[in-house]
Amino acid sequence: MKDSPLICLPGQRLCLCDKVHTSGQGTYERQGYIYSQLAGYVDIVEKDGLKVIEVHSKGEQTVVPGQGDIVTAQVNIITHQYCKCFIKCVGNTVLRRPFRAVIRREDVRATDKDKVEIYKSFRPGDIILARVLPITEAHTYQLTTAENELGVVIAHSEHGHRMVPISWTEMQCPKTFVKELRKVAKVVPENVNQNLLKAKPE
Structure with a gap:
C-alpha cells in the first residue's frame, strides 16, 4: 500500500480497525474491519498518531455522504x-x-x-x-x-x-x-x- 496505490472496489475489506488504523473519507467500519465505500484508490493519511484509511474516487472528486451529514x-x-x-x-x-x-x-x-x-x-x-x-x-x-x-x-x-x-x-x-x-x-x-x-x- 505504501509503494504503489491500491485500487479497491465498494465493499472491499481493506484492513483491521484498531488503535493504529481508523476509518476516513470513502470508507466505513464494520465488525472490527475497515471497508471501502466506493471504487478508487486507497490512501493512508497520518493524523494525530493514527493512520487514517481513505478511498478517493478514480475520476472527478464527488461528494459522498458521511456520518452526521x-x-x-x-x-x-x-x-x-x-x-x-x-x-x-x-x-x-x-x-x-x-x-x-x-x-x-x-x-x-x-x-x-x-x-x-x-x-x-x-x-x-x-x-x-x-x-x-x-x-x-x-x-x-x-x-x-x-x-x-x-x-x-x-x-x-x-x-x-x-x-x-x-x-x-x-x-x-x-x-x-x-x-x-x-x-x-x-x-x-x-x-x-x-x-x-x-x-x-x-
Missing part, C-alpha cells in the same frame, strides 16, 4: 418496517448520482418509537431532510429524522398540489383541503435544492 432525499418505497429513499443532496451540494438509503421505523422519531407507522410519516415522492447514521452496510446508507428540524419538507397531494404543513404530524392540500399525515420538519430550509422542488415520484 444532513442530506436531502426523495422517498421511493415504504413498508411497515422501513422507508427506502435516494439521497439527492449533501448539504448544499447536488450529487452527480443518487445514493440509496433506508430509514428504519425506530429512526423516524425521537420519542414513542414503538408507535411509529411508516405510512403515517412518509409517502413515495416526498422530499425529506435527514441525518446520516454510522454506516453498517456496504451499499446502503441509514438515515434518521429523529430531530425536530428533520422530516418531510416537500410533499404533494394525490392531485399533484404541493401541500403545506399545518402541524408536526399533518400537511394539507391548499386546493382540496385534504389533510395527510407526515413526519413534518420544523422549518423548510432555504438550502433545499430548487431542482428538487419540482421532483416527481420515481
